[in-house]
Amino acid sequence: MQKQGFAEKLLLWYEENHRPLPWRDTRDPYKIWLSEIILQQTRVDQGLPYYQKFISRYPSVKKLADAPEADVLRTWQGLGYYSRARNLLKCARIIVSEYQGFFPSGYHDLLRLPGVGPYTAAAIASFAFEEPVAVLDGNVFRFTARFFGIDTDITTTQAGREFREILSELLPAKHSSRFNQALMEFGALVCTPKKPECATCVFNVPCFARQNKKQNILPVKKKAKPSTNLYFNYLAIRQGGHLWMALRDSPGIWQGLYELLLIEGEEKSIHLPTGPVMSALQPHIVRLDFDEEHLHILSHRNIHARFYTLVINDVKLLPEPLRQKGRFYTKEEVGRLPKPILIDKYLRSRFF
DNA sequence: CAGTCGTGGTA
């Protein structure tokens, strides 16, 4: 199949079938950047409401740059991969302070921004500035691997070089932005991971995977290593109408979000957690309840969480463990804090 | 380079 014929067929399909999305027909780098960060490892259906919220609360990069991190994380709450939100804010502040509020237009300058990797830099350079660079996301890798029958593991850097070379060659001189978006949309709607729509696919005749019935083999992707278990005992400590919460400030899961008092266990246990923290709290406990274990699944962790509700008496001097990291918050304050979805769901069922 | 980082949807 000739290069020009391929591009023409793809663009024709795109005009007829693409989804109308708010960031699609704009050249506004702010909107394109925002949508691309939100859509990293995230489906359009899940990301769309967040995009609307962000545009509504932060209509410009300047407004975003002025926001406190906790507010940005609260807006991001529920989307996951929270480093994206922290880097989003970092990046906005750099755009304002070092670029006078205007995004750089070149791939290599964009690549230096926090949270902007090879994919996102190419997407912004292409969609906002019509730079003729190939945009390689999961959709493009999948379609390309199937169509050309490439069995290189797409998680390797070698695959990056190999696929980039093929797509750079395929990229038309004109309408490269449209071409890139079309290829991604095609992967998302037709050449899907499971049960691709080969019967109606406009490329089904020349497609290697279709010819060789290897739609389920390609693309080749290294398997994720199995999840490990974590055992979280959360203490919802209440005093009057207040609830004790603390910031997770160390790098790792849920950095920047707020949670209840966490006592991590080594293994599954039906017993009340023990240790110095519990000992310090013990004399102040007025009431104690607990409920069944919640299993919270992350991409690489299984969190077995058990929540304990403690009501403690109104002492002047807080027990030492409670003074160190967090403090008591009112219900209104708790509602505004960014929280892991696990914590948010628990509080909605038992606290609010 | 391998490990880390969320959440929700699908088969």
Place this chain on the structure above:
DNA sequence: TTACCAAGACT
């Protein structure tokens, strides 16, 4: 139910 995985980036 289990496994996969979605418009990746960072360390």
